[in-house]
Amino acid sequence: MSSHTHYERLLARARTLPAVPTAVVHPCDVASLTGAVDAAKMGLIAPVLVGPEQRIRAVAQQADLDLSGMEIVDAPHSEASAAAAVRLVREGRAECLMKGSLHTDELMAAVVAREGGLRTSRRISHCFVMDVPSYDTPLIISDAAVNIAPTLEDKVHIVQNAIDLARALGQPEVRVAILSAMETVNPKVQSTIEAAALCKMADRGQITGGVLDGPLALDNAINLQAAEIKKIDSPVAGRANVLIVPDLEAGNMLAKSLTFLAGADAAGIVLGAKVPIILTSRADSVMTRLASCAVASLVAHARRESLGKAVQ
Secondary structure (H helix, E strand, O other): OOHHHHEEEEEEEEEEEOEEEEEEOOOOOOHHHHHHHHHHHHHEEEEEEOOOOOHHHHHHHHOOOOOOEEEEEOOHHHHHHHHHHHHHHOOOOOOOOEEEEOOOOHHHHHHOOOOOOOOOOOOOOOEEEEOOOOOOOEEEOOOOOOOOOOOHHHHHHHHHHHHHHHHHHHOOOEEEEEEOOOOOOOOOHHHHHHHHHHHHHOOOOOOOOEEEEEEEEEHHHHOOOHHOOOOOOOOOOOOOOOEEOOOOOHHHHHHHHHHHHHOOOEEEEEOOOOEEEEOOOOOOOOHHHHHHHHHHHHHHHHHHHHHHHHHH
């Protein structure tokens, strides 16, 4: 399977939908401004650039980028840019946020602010949507960037956010593996107890929209042969498309292992706020940046649809 096959499908799907109004926060370097302009050219987002106008125009000139037709909301510095972008969402002028050249914690501080932020009843969590060349479906990994040591209560939200994402991306069946180092419940290993609890919560309808199994070791989650050798018979084992990790360190190592050892790409998105948040890294390729925008577009449209149904 050629590299980027899964991303190309996501991009094709997102391009059939109207561009999503997106507040691009502090795009003051070449990589972040180019990412926003490229995504706009593809019809994925309709960007509103939020930040110091003179700096943004200087970067555009330096990188030979055409900003004609793009609205710029002037803000003096990164913190003010984040606050102004959040305001645009609250005013209904943006349905998505995109991180520019500011620190993630600066952006998230404005998002989670008790006064005027974008909190919902859900815990905010991060998902990588990974295009792994050797795997036959996109892999969602959560949480590898926001929740450091999530509690069982946090994991309920992390799992539900990931399931909702998989459904927005058009997965007909969401198969969630709750990862640990083993596939049996061991009272000495907390992640195995939490995995079993999450599966039972799904049985009781406290988590909906996906099929859960766990604890599962990584090999049993993604390799049918490994699952068969261990005699694990479940609809998830060997064919998971969502991997829930025990903590941020495990998730970070898993995602980076796939990127640097298996040639995978990792598109990043933050969920659980009022709108999806596109988190890209300066090291991301153009394809990864575009895929992150496509993922956010599909989530924003799914959210719009569900809000429409709620109003009816």
